[in-house]
Amino acid sequence: MNILYAVFSGTGNTLRVCRRSAELLRESGHAAEVYSIKKGAPMPAIEAYEALVVAYPVHGFNAPTPVLKFLRSLPAAAGKRAYLLRTSGEPSKLNNASGVTPKRILKKKGYDVRGEFTYVMPYNILFRHSDGMVARMWQAAERRIEEDVQTVARGGGQLIKVDPVRRAAAFAVRIEHPAMPLLGRGFRTTDDCVGCGLCATDCPQGNITMKDHRPVFGADCVGCMGCAFLCPKDAVRISLLNGWRVNGAYSFEGEPAADDEVCRYLRKMYLRYFHENE
Numbered sequence: 001m002n003i004l005y006a007v008f009s010g011t012g013n014t015l016r017v018c019r020r021s022a023e024l025l026r027e028s029g030h031a032a033e034v035y036s037i038k039k040g041a042p043m044p045a046i047e048a049y050e051a052l053v054v055a056y057p058v059h060g061f062n063a064p065t066p067v068l069k070f071l072r073s074l075p076a077a078a079g080k081r082a083y084l085l086r087t088s089g090e091p092s093k094l095n096n097a098s099g100v101t102p103k104r105i106l107k108k109k110g111y112d113v114r115g116e117f118t119y120v121m122p123y124n125i126l127f128r129h130s131d132g133m134v135a136r137m138w139q140a141a142e143r144r145i146e147e148d149v150q151t152v153a154r155g156g157g158q159l160i161k162v163d164p165v166r167r168a169a170a171f172a173v174r175i176e177h178p179a180m181p182l183l184g185r186g187f188r189t190t191d192d193c194v195g196c197g198l199c200a201t202d203c204p205q206g207n208i209t210m211k212d213h214r215p216v217f218g219a220d221c222v223g224c225m226g227c228a229f230l231c232p233k234d235a236v237r238i239s240l241l242n243g244w245r246v247n248g249a250y251s252f253e254g255e256p257a258a259d260d261e262v263c264r265y266l267r268k269m270y271l272r273y274f275h276e277n278e
């Protein structure tokens with residue numbers, strides 16, 4: 001079995017899940033590659049693979065715009081197996097609405113959409129999860145990945161139904177997507193910026209250019225938070241969203257949080273998700 005993971009990832013969570021999935025598949029004798037969805041990157045040779053997994057972080061209960069663009073540029077592929085894989089900061093069912101449009105596009109192109117995989121990973125906006133929460137999330141993700149790669153390898157899978165109320169709620173939040181290029185134009189750096197250029201190199205939209213050793217933000221931002229999250233000097237200010245800025249990569253190692261250390265925000269939901277995967 002030869003599987004392609006096509007992944008959009010702003011701050012590395014979705015990429016981490018895909019890399020681990022591909023690694024496990026290779027260990028069990030399959031071929032698996034990870035392709036990054038980035039503006040201007042050449043399309044992968046889909047015909048060379050038996051199954052395609054399209055992976056993305058949930059942005060405002062929807063799939064990020066570059067993922068929809070990637071799906072629309074895919075060649076028609078009658079009967080080719082396809083899956084969706086997504087990560088989200090919380091285990092809310094609303095996030096499942098983000099699969100509706102991707103499934104529709106894939107089916108229209110003739111793909112045999114077999115299943116959807118969901119993982120809770122730490123927030124890269126809104127607030128920073130504790131190290132213990134992150135370790136517990138990764139423990140749960142690793143267990144799910146083990147099962148999910150077997151599902152892909154045997155061609156199984158299950159689609160997630162989304163009720164009309166959740167669809168409508170997610171549709172309403174889609175306003176965030178056209179707003180992001182406008183908000184992104186207002187991103188600025190503080191004097192802590194050392195001009196290392198990391199943000200410009202990593203931006204999946206190629207939206208940052210370096211001028212006189214300082215980043216200049218263009219009009220193509222999709223709000224992935226890569227620049228603000230990964231800046232080694234925490235020097236990026238994200239205009240109106242700045243109060244929700246999260247900076248610094250998570251470690252994923254360490255002692256998983258016990259039940260009573262799980263964050264107060266949506267505690268019951270997180271606990272249900274953790275217990276399901278133990």
Ligand SMILES: Cc1cc2nc3c(=O)[nH]c(=O)nc-3n(C[C@H](O)[C@H](O)[C@H](O)COP(=O)(O)O)c2cc1C
Pocket residue numbers: 008009010011012013014015056057058059060061062087088089090091092095121122123124125223224225
């Ligand atoms: C603009 C934006 C919107 C987000 N919206 C949601 C959301 O609606 N629901 C959710 O659970 N997480 C949301 N998140 C959190 C991410 O989905 C989560 O942190 C994800 O694992 C990030 O993946 P990445 O590191 O591959 O970019 C959002 C993050 C960003 C940057």
Ligand code: SF4
Pocket residue numbers: 189192193194195196197198199200214215230231232233234235236
């Ligand atoms: S990553 Fe941070 S320090 Fe480096 S150029 Fe970008 S803003 Fe400046």
Ligand code: SF4
Pocket residue numbers: 010184202203204205206207208217220221222223224225226227228
């Ligand atoms: S400018 Fe920053 S938030 Fe916007 S797409 Fe690039 S890395 Fe992501």
